[in-house]
Amino acid sequence: xxxxxxxxxxxxxxxxxxxxxxxxxxxxxxxxxxxxxxxxxxxxxxxxxxxxxxxxxxxxxxxxxxxxxxxxxxxxxxxxxxxxxxxxxxxxxxxxxxxxxxxxxxxxxxxxxxxxxxxxxxxxxxxxxxxxxxxxxxxxxxxxxxxxxxxxxxxxxxxxxxxxxxxxxxxxxxxxxxxxxxxxxxxxxxxxxxxxxxxxxxxxxxxxxxxxxxxxxxxxxxxxxxxxxxxxxxxx
Amino acid sequence: xxxxxxxxxxxxxxxxxxxxxxxxxxxxxxxxxxxxxxxxxxxxxxxxxxxxxxxxxxxxxxxxxxxxxxxxxxxxxxxxxxxxxxxxxxxxxxxxxxxxxxxxxxxxxxxxxxxxxxxxxxxxxxxxxxxxxxxxxxxxxxxxxxxxxxxxxxxxxxxxxxxxxxxxxxxxxxxxxxxxxxxxxxxxxxxxxxxxxxxxxxxxxxxxxxxxxxxxxxxxxxxxxxxxxxxxxxxxxxxxxxxxxxxxxxxxxxxxxxxxxxxxxxxxxxxxxxxxxxxxxxxxxxxxxxxxxxxxxxxxxxxxxxxxxxxxxxxxxxxxxxxxxxxxxxxxxxxx
Ligand SMILES: Nc1ncnc2c1ncn2[C@@H]1O[C@H](COP(=O)(O)OP(=O)(O)O)[C@@H](O)[C@H]1O
Ligand SMILES: [Mg+2]
Numbered sequence: 325x326x327x328x329x330x331x332x333x334x335x336x337x338x339x340x341x342x343x344x345x346x347x348x349x350x351x352x353x354x355x356x357x358x359x360x361x362x363x364x365x366x367x368x369x370x371x372x373x374x375x376x377x378x379x380x381x382x383x384x385x386x387x388x389x390x391x392x393x394x395x396x397x398x399x400x401x402x403x404x405x406x407x408x409x410x411x412x413x414x415x416x417x418x419x420x421x422x423x424x425x426x427x428x429x430x431x432x433x434x435x436x437x438x439x440x441x442x443x444x445x446x447x448x449x450x451x452x453x454x455x456x457x458x459x460x461x462x463x464x465x466x467x468x469x470x471x472x473x474x475x476x477x478x479x480x481x482x483x484x485x486x487x488x489x490x491x492x493x494x495x496x497x498x499x500x501x502x503x504x505x506x507x508x509x510x511x512x513x514x515x516x517x518x519x520x521x522x523x524x525x526x527x528x529x530x531x532x533x534x535x536x537x538x539x540x541x542x543x544x545x546x547x548x549x550x551x552x553x554x555x556x557x558x559x560x
Numbered sequence: 561x562x563x564x565x566x567x568x569x570x571x572x573x574x575x576x577x578x579x580x581x582x583x584x585x586x587x588x589x590x591x592x593x594x595x596x597x598x599x600x601x602x603x604x605x606x607x608x609x610x611x612x613x614x615x616x617x618x619x620x621x622x623x624x625x626x627x628x629x630x631x632x633x634x635x636x637x638x639x640x641x642x643x644x645x646x647x648x649x650x651x652x653x654x655x656x657x658x659x660x661x662x663x664x665x666x667x668x669x670x671x672x673x674x675x676x677x678x679x680x681x682x683x684x685x686x687x688x689x690x691x692x693x694x695x696x697x698x699x700x701x702x703x704x705x706x707x708x709x710x711x712x713x714x715x716x717x718x719x720x721x722x723x724x725x726x727x728x729x730x731x732x733x734x735x736x737x738x739x740x741x742x743x744x745x746x747x748x749x750x751x752x753x754x755x756x757x758x759x760x761x762x763x764x765x766x767x768x769x770x771x772x773x774x775x776x777x778x779x780x781x782x783x784x785x786x787x788x789x790x791x792x793x794x795x796x797x798x799x800x801x802x803x804x805x806x807x808x809x810x811x812x813x814x815x816x817x818x819x820x821x822x823x824x825x826x827x828x829x830x831x832x833x834x835x836x837x838x839x840x841x842x843x844x845x846x847x848x849x850x851x852x853x854x855x856x857x858x859x860x861x862x863x864x865x866x867x868x869x870x871x872x873x874x875x876x877x878x879x880x881x882x883x884x885x886x887x888x889x890x891x892x893x894x895x896x
């Protein structure tokens with residue numbers, strides 16, 4: 325089988341102290357959705373940061389489209405077409421919605437108005453609120469700003485760390501629909517989710533992480549149907 | 561008539577001088593607040609940065625005067641100001657390269673940077689005194705007054721005069737232009753927005769491809785300009801003396817903190833608040849009260865709450881009150 329579009333391959337490392345990740349592998353194919361689930365503190369966010377070059381891994385590699393990018397800085401990865409929405413502090417709260425989008429496109433020197441329109445088509449509420457400070461918006465709207473900001477570089481891979489944290493179930497469904505829509509445009513999505521059941525429903529590929537290692541890896545459907553996974557991670 | 565006279569006396573001794581002083585403090589506080597918002601420390605060297613910029617401007621002014629250049633009714637120092645700004649920008653960029661960048665790369669805590677800036681303060685302090693001397697320098701030339709007290713009395717027929725010195729008018733006009741430019745820059749330009757983004761959320765700014773070293777360098781250049789302009793206006797309005805500029809640190813910090821450190825709007829509000837308080841508390845109100853009160857209530861004493869020797873106590877008291885009751889300042893500072 326061909327190599328996935330983006331892969332964090334057998335990554336080992338942490339924040340300088342004891343290792344958090346132990347040979348952990350996560351990957352996503354072109355235009356697909358891969359979901360990482362697992363208990364709190366399993367190292368899901370750490371795995372995302374490792375893939376994005378925000379911490380040192382001393383074993384393993386990260387490859388994008390076949391190219392080894394393990395040594396690249398996060399900014400260089402942005403230039404390569406990767407985008408990341410961190411779990412927290414993922415918007416510029418004191419700036420307007422539109423300014424958030426402009427800052428997302430900071431590396432671009434061409435006309436960005438088309439991309440801004442695309443983001444507004446995806447998230448119409450943001451167009452209404454485009455002159456408001458992003459910090460004044462509701463939780464769900466803030467997450468839309470965060471995803472919108474990341475889309476501004478027109479990335480080929482979008483990495484989302486718990487995009488539905490702290491939003492109502494209705495807003496969560498809405499966000500998942502939008503994420504599927506983004507994937508349909510050919511953008512690969514690597515996403516951490518605490519709403520494991522719903523997330524695996526839309527996932528092409530699922531990873532269950534436990535203590536920094538891969539516990540289960542399969543298609544989203546297969547993980548949902550696996551009685552062992554259901555019993556231990558999905559609450560029956 | 562008495563009421564008008566009281567108003568004119570108030571304008572002459574309180575309103576006009578305090579507005580000019582407030583504009584100078586506001587420009588100084590803007591520099592402190594920008595450094596805090598972007599580099600995340602309180603820059604104790606700011607007063608001496610103002611002194612340095614003023615010194616360079618004075619030296620160039622003298623050179624221009626010696627060469628016979630003049631600016632008509634305006635002070636020659638205005639022509640020298642761009643050189644002062646450029647010299648100060650080079651100085652602060654050099655300091656950043658030699659000193660602050662090292663601590664930034666160590667990700668040093670703000671308190672360490674504050675102490676580092678005190679070291680920079682002492683060195684600048686010495687450099688300025690070695691070059692221009694510790695004494696007082698007057699470098700204002702050109703027209704002295706926009707309106708003199710005598711002219712005003714003749715124009716209005718009132719017994720009180722209102723004098724507006726050119727340096728006061730100049731201070732206010734310059735401050736308005738500079739503040740408008742700064743806000744335009746921060747609100748509408750790509751670079752200004754990237755400064756605000758960096759100040760708001762440094763990590764996300766990095767993820768968006770904003771270059772931190774560029775943001776830092778631009779911030780220093782703007783701060784150099786603000787400090788030099790504030791210092792030159794203050795020096796023209798009063799006089800230049802290195803020690804006075806060091807002392808200005810207290811009212812400037814009070815302005816920035818009272819307004820909410822990190823908030824440019826707060827720095828401006830704070831500057832005027834401190835200036836008006838300081839001038840009003842140290843002004844002898846006897847004259848104004850004699851005009852406004854009935855004769856039998858007219859005060860015997862000067863009605864001066866505090867001697868001008870204690871003017872710094874005013875900043876200090878306001879600072880303590882704000883820190884006790886609203887530590888984030890009037891405008892809830894932190895990011896620009
Ligand atoms: N910045 C950090 N520095 C040191 N340790 C961290 C840091 N962030 C997280 N950790 C530790 O790494 C482990 C995994 O955390 P994290 O990746 O955030 O888990 P998850 O996202 O799966 O809940 C936890 O034990 C946490 O305490
Ligand atoms: Mg997490």
